[in-house]
Amino acid sequence: MAERAYITPIADEDLYVLDTASWRVYRPVMDKSKCVECGMCMTYCPVRAIIGTDDKKYKITYDYCKGCGICAAECPRKAIEMVLEGGAE
């Protein structure tokens, strides 16, 4: 382990990452035709698993999503549905 020059380790390389996607029981699935791009799902996602794309739209990423369901509950257009993992896509 390299000697640290700072008061604390700085983790650009050694970031502590946990596989939180394995906790997921329900998977959020976005219905793009209902989405009005308001951004509420991204705003309230505690994991920041919903990201803004370049064309001003929003996209759910599943690498770390814990499946809490806040996005589905907060979506004003009910465009996100929670689907059981392992079931139909």
Add this chain to the structure above:
Amino acid sequence: MSYIDVLREAEDQVTPGASACQGCGGELILRTVLQIAGKNTILGVPPGCMAGAGSVGWNFNSGVRIPVTIPLLDNCASLFTGISQMYQRKGREDVNAVIVAGDGATADCGFQSLSGAAERNEKILYVCYDNEGYMNTGYQRSSTTTKGSRTSTTPLGSVINGKVQHQKYVPLILSMHGLEYCATASPSDMKDFVEKVQKGLAASKKGFAYLHVFSPCPTGWGYASDQCIAVARKAVKSNMFPLWEKDENGYKINKVIKDPMPIREFVQGISKFKKLTDEQIDSIQQMVDTRYAELERLAGKE
């Protein structure tokens, strides 16, 4: 730039895989605060949920992309006094010194060092995520726990029916310290929250800034994880957690609720309030009304 664009563009400074519970309000608060504070920040996280969730790392790996330190439960504000002073002397006034602490490290154990730092007006932004208890160790009561809450140290039984005392209202106590900026915020009102973090960061260049943020806890309080924001919204709507700020212009209530929701409705569906008696609900309602009247008086509404 609207608050959605701010959150959209800002880089997430926390590890993507943090082990906070599903639907954790504290994780949302930590990420939002650090997104706005940015890369040029030093972070302090006292022991508590966010430290346990991996923001301070594990096995020599760090959990955030900025310098972070985990002090003791009771000395975070005094440690950051030193860190902030060091940066001032080095001529690095641009560095944000940010503390994200739970209510145990704020209202109970860390209160004397927090009070001291606030009185000295040190250049720190102190964010408290108030989940009303020691959630990290299995929900023991803290001084901000609401009356009647079921916790592991105030169980429901024949002698007591949940916590006996009312909660301590920390933000109002802190605002009396003559600090630069003091505010309460809720993750349900993101626009207000983002603006207050920005204002708090600006104020922390001049003196002490304190933010008290409501943080519902699905695991400890006992509600479905997708209801996190809904519970926070109900707390604001029922005046259980009024949104106000105090800056150089004095007190101001940011969100005036025209027809507040009764506390009886707020406690619905939260398992820690399941066995509340009518007497306890009336008592909480009375406390909430008195507190709000006091805030209105301070804000000069009467």
